[in-house]
Amino acid sequence: MFIKRLSICILLFCSAAVQASPDIQFWETGSGARVYFVETHELPMVDIELAFDAGSSRDGGMPGLAMMTNTMLAEGAGGRTVDEISRGFEDLGAVYANSAGKDNASLNLRSLVDPELLKPALENLRLVFTRPDFPEDSFERERSRVLVALKQKQQSPASLASDSLRSAIYGEHPYASPDEGTEDSLQAMRLEDIKAFYKKYYVARNLTIAIVGDLDRKQAGQLVDDLLTGLPAGNKAASLPPVKPLKEAETIKISHPSQQTHILIGQPGIRRDDPDLFPLYVGNHILGGGGLVSRLFEEIREKRGLSYSTYSYFFPMKQTGPFTAGTQTRAEQADEARRIMLEQIRLFIEKGPTAEELAAAKKNLTGGFPLRIDSNSDILRYLSMIGFYNLPLDYLDTFNSKVEAVTAEQIRVAFARKLNPDHMVTVMVGQVAGLAEGSVTE
Amino acid sequence: MKILHGSAILLKTLCLGLALNTAVLAETQEFTLDNGLKVLVKEDHRAPVVVSQVWYKVGASYEVSGLTGISHALEHMMFKGTKKYAPGEFSRIISENGGNENAFTSSDYTAYFQTLEKSRLPISFELEADRMRHLTLPADEFAKEIEVVMEERRLRTEDSPESFAFETLMATAFQTSPYRQPIIGWMADLEAMTVDQLRDWYQRFYAPNNATLVVIGDVEAKKVLKLARKYFGPLPSSEIEPEKTLPETEQRGIKRVVIKRPAELPHLMMAYKTPSLNSTLNNAGSSPAWEPYALEVLSGILDGGNSARLETNLVRGKELAAMISLDYRFTARLGTVLTISAIPAADVSLDQLELAIREELERISTKKVSKAELDRVKAQVIADDIYQRDSLFYQGMVLGIFESIGLSWKHADDYVPAVKAVTAEQVLAVAKKYLVDDGLTVAELEPLPMDPSAKRHATAGESDYVH
Numbered sequence: 073m074f075i076k077r078l079s080i081c082i083l084l085f086c087s088a089a090v091q092a093s094p095d096i097q098f099w100e101t102g103s104g105a106r107v108y109f110v111e112t113h114e115l116p117m118v119d120i121e122l123a124f125d126a127g128s129s130r131d132g133g134m135p136g137l138a139m140m141t142n143t144m145l146a147e148g149a150g151g152r153t154v155d156e157i158s159r160g161f162e163d164l165g166a167v168y169a170n171s172a173g174k175d176n177a178s179l180n181l182r183s184l185v186d187p188e189l190l191k192p193a194l195e196n197l198r199l200v201f202t203r204p205d206f207p208e209d210s211f212e213r214e215r216s217r218v219l220v221a222l223k224q225k226q227q228s229p230a231s232l233a234s235d236s237l238r239s240a241i242y243g244e245h246p247y248a249s250p251d252e253g254t255e256d257s258l259q260a261m262r263l264e265d266i267k268a269f270y271k272k273y274y275v276a277r278n279l280t281i282a283i284v285g286d287l288d289r290k291q292a293g294q295l296v297d298d299l300l301t302g303l304p305a306g307n308k309a310a311s312l313p314p315v316k317p318l319k320e321a322e323t324i325k326i327s328h329p330s331q332q333t334h335i336l337i338g339q340p341g342i343r344r345d346d347p348d349l350f351p352l353y354v355g356n357h358i359l360g361g362g363g364l365v366s367r368l369f370e371e372i373r374e375k376r377g378l379s380y381s382t383y384s385y386f387f388p389m390k391q392t393g394p395f396t397a398g399t400q401t402r403a404e405q406a407d408e409a410r411r412i413m414l415e416q417i418r419l420f421i422e423k424g425p426t427a428e429e430l431a432a433a434k435k436n437l438t439g440g441f442p443l444r445i446d447s448n449s450d451i452l453r454y455l456s457m458i459g460f461y462n463l464p465l466d467y468l469d470t471f472n473s474k475v476e477a478v479t480a481e482q483i484r485v486a487f488a489r490k491l492n493p494d495h496m497v498t499v500m501v502g503q504v505a506g507l508a509e510g511s512v513t514e
Numbered sequence: 515m516k517i518l519h520g521s522a523i524l525l526k527t528l529c530l531g532l533a534l535n536t537a538v539l540a541e542t543q544e545f546t547l548d549n550g551l552k553v554l555v556k557e558d559h560r561a562p563v564v565v566s567q568v569w570y571k572v573g574a575s576y577e578v579s580g581l582t583g584i585s586h587a588l589e590h591m592m593f594k595g596t597k598k599y600a601p602g603e604f605s606r607i608i609s610e611n612g613g614n615e616n617a618f619t620s621s622d623y624t625a626y627f628q629t630l631e632k633s634r635l636p637i638s639f640e641l642e643a644d645r646m647r648h649l650t651l652p653a654d655e656f657a658k659e660i661e662v663v664m665e666e667r668r669l670r671t672e673d674s675p676e677s678f679a680f681e682t683l684m685a686t687a688f689q690t691s692p693y694r695q696p697i698i699g700w701m702a703d704l705e706a707m708t709v710d711q712l713r714d715w716y717q718r719f720y721a722p723n724n725a726t727l728v729v730i731g732d733v734e735a736k737k738v739l740k741l742a743r744k745y746f747g748p749l750p751s752s753e754i755e756p757e758k759t760l761p762e763t764e765q766r767g768i769k770r771v772v773i774k775r776p777a778e779l780p781h782l783m784m785a786y787k788t789p790s791l792n793s794t795l796n797n798a799g800s801s802p803a804w805e806p807y808a809l810e811v812l813s814g815i816l817d818g819g820n821s822a823r824l825e826t827n828l829v830r831g832k833e834l835a836a837m838i839s840l841d842y843r844f845t846a847r848l849g850t851v852l853t854i855s856a857i858p859a860a861d862v863s864l865d866q867l868e869l870a871i872r873e874e875l876e877r878i879s880t881k882k883v884s885k886a887e888l889d890r891v892k893a894q895v896i897a898d899d900i901y902q903r904d905s906l907f908y909q910g911m912v913l914g915i916f917e918s919i920g921l922s923w924k925h926a927d928d929y930v931p932a933v934k935a936v937t938a939e940q941v942l943a944v945a946k947k948y949l950v951d952d953g954l955t956v957a958e959l960e961p962l963p964m965d966p967s968a969k970r971h972a973t974a975g976e977s978d979y980v981h
Binding site: 084112114115116117154155158159160161163164165166167168182183184189205213216217219220223224225226228229321328329331332341362363364365373374375376377378379380381400401402432435436437438439441443444445446447448449505 | 560561562563601602605606609610611612613614615616629630631632634657658659660661662663665668669670673674675776777778811818819820821822825826829830831833836837857859860886889890893894896897898899900903904905906935964966
């Protein structure tokens with residue numbers, strides 16, 4: 073199946089708002105975990121997400137540690153083997169998933185609410201994050217599989233480009249390293265490191281729980297109490313260091329046999345709690361965030377046919393998340409595509425959007441609000457984000473009014489404050505002939 | 515347990531991971547307009563949202579040699595203007611109305627969709643009806659857009675060793691079936707394609723009597739029908755000339771192919787010829803109608819989660835695979851394949867890996883699966899049937915796919931009961947019948963060095979397909 077345009081596989085800015093925002097119930101458990109719950113009774117199912125402040129930004133000089141710890145949880149727990157744990161979910165039709173990013177590491181369970189199915193699935197999940205056994209043989213296997221995955225990344229120009237961009241933007245900051253780790257860090261990793269990481273970060277005070285589904289408040293409260301039995305309160309993870317702004321422009325060229333050159337341009341962008349968030353969100357929608365309608369899409373694809381995909385986004389995080397713009401085109405056209413992208417970014421920072429563009433963007437964002445929360449899985453995603461980043465409970469209710477309030481001048485000022493077109497990192501991966509490989513300071 | 519569309523390997527590179535199952539759609543309502551447009555409506559009042567999809571019965575498997583990729587190229591051009599709306603206006607109007615939209619092309623169908631706040635359904639209908647019959651196909655827009663499509667091919671296929679190998683696997687497994695052709699088309703065909711060819715293709719397949727309109731969401735079926743009559747009703751129907759699809763010639767022995775590309779990792783892909791639901795029902799009597807469902811259960815037992823056999827025995831257990839996955843294209847329009855794709859663990863050869871996979875297949879072909887395994891797959895199918903109703907879009911996909919491959923959407927309703935009725939004996943029977951060497955094609959991706967000087971040699975021409 074081919075889609076007209078690749079969507080970006082990350083949650084950009086979460087947006088939503090009007091009509092019927094879900095009613096969010098919030099409470100804190102005795103041990104300090106924060107719970108966000110939305111009742112939906114149309115389908116006999118429930119989605120649960122446990123998000124620990126245990127992402128790769130906590131790797132502490134050993135890249136890959138957070139992700140490996142997250143993976144290892146279901147490899148044996150409470151005396152159950154990995155096979156027994158897998159069957160413990162799948163025999164019931166339940167779906168378990170885990171993931172680790174920069175800011176958090178999460179576990180997800182989707183189950184029917186029939187107590188005969190839900191109860192044993194929950195007990196299985198409880199063992200996974202409260203009593204992991206961390207068997208040695210699983211660790212060796214998973215380490216070896218991650219090393220294979222690292223090789224797979226080496227053959228993907230897109231992965232090479234994004235790893236390189238992130239490393240250049242973040243330098244010494246914990247956000248710099250790849251979530252999977254590096255060959256060196258994985259070779260150096262010991263089971264003791266994983267056990268220590270688990271003990272420190274997988275604790276109630278470091279946990280946000282999001283629940284959406286066919287339960288009432290009492291059932292959800294009981295579910296959480298049962299689920300957290302045996303999880304120590306622990307301590308909240310310390311704040312991450314701030315991200316330093318870039319001091320100069322940099323261009324990185326990486327030689328790769330791909331026919332296309334992948335081009336990424338980036339800089340540190342914003343934190344999730346930044347007051348400029350809405351002007352930047354609406355502004356970026358116009359620059360490169362609006363799907364089949366944006367300045368980059370118009371200039372790179374529609375006018376010139378240079379590329380299949382082009383986009384820009386701010387990725388707000390606990391600390392300053394990246395601003396990234398990207399495209400890919402065959403080698404002969406790479407310089408042209410890069411020049412146009414930089415020009416468009418520069419122009420937008422200098423002049424901001426037109427009144428017509430702003431009006432159209434607002435119509436899209438506010439008119440499309442109901443789409444953003446039209447399923448349990450969408451609501452779960454917002455709930456988890458609101459919880460993990462400590463956003464106000466009325467985030468969804470006020471979303472449209474905040475979008476409406478944005479002015480063209482606010483966008484221009486916010487872009488100029490956050491982005492410096494003279495200090496951008498550019499990464500080009502492909503057959504970059506005629507130019508020396510490596511890093512060039514311009 | 516997967517209703518698959520297109521190649522699963524390609525799908526996994528997309529966000530839109532729609533490899534889910536059928537849902538029981540008992541409340542679906544069906545209408546047919548006088549001009550032949552089929553209209554399917556399913557009310558789902560959970561949120562004030564509506565999904566509208568227009569499905570055309572055309573895709574890569576309708577194409578002939580020399581014209582590969584034309585269905586997909588035309589899909590791109592459907593955004594490039596009509597007599598009434600200039601290029602890009604379609605997307606601009608949908609965007610201003612808060613909509614999400616896109617389109618996709620598979621081997622068996624081409625579909626266009628919008629998701630909108632429910633009151634804006636007429637906007638979608640007006641625009642879709644307009645481009646069903648009034649596309650202008652300007653030559654200057656085509657000249658740019660075909661470049662975009664070629665960039666898309668570079669992105670997805672040329673620069674992805676795994677996709678490239680998968681394309682070769684399909685082109686090798688199928689000898690006469692159009693499934694040998696890539697959806698995006700061969701590069702040489704894209705380079706030679708003309709806007710007049712697209713115009714002919716459009717005239718031939720884009721008509722109300724070759725389309726299905728699927729609407730899911732917070733709507734009333736009767737009002738949707740009224741709206742559909744208003745906007746699509748006036749469109750003239752066409753005489754749809756039946757396409758002449760060559761049947762796949764019977765394979766009589768194992769086929770092997772090696773693909774050399776710059777890559778870091780070797781990759782093993784195996785394809786076994788199998789019937790699909792539609793090919794079974796279309797050749798009544800050739801094989802029992804339960805076979806495709808038994809193949810679904812077999813797929814679940816081998817690859818339906820972390821507790822399935824391939825993951826348990828080959829990724830864990832023997833630790834010979836770093837990654838392994840299986841796909842069976844249950845909803846293919848024509849006879850299809852069951853594919854297994856695997857990356858060996860470190861220091862494991864492709865031969866060792868293939869041997870181990872074949873041992874697993876041998877086991878399932880000679881010994882009945884356990885009751886526990888059968889029960890697990892059925893529990894998953896029953897649960898998935900509920901989970902899938904969380905997505906309006908997916909519910910629409912199911913209806914659209916079944917209609918477009920030539921089966922009634924009503925077959926979607928049979929899915930859960932038919933899977934529940936599958937016995938261990940039936941799983942054994944389909945394993946024995948279809949997991950055989952005579953229907954097998956094996957493709958090996960053999961990595962060349964990533965060094966660019968070696969690469970330049972390897973890609974000196976477009977003719978480096980190794981068959």
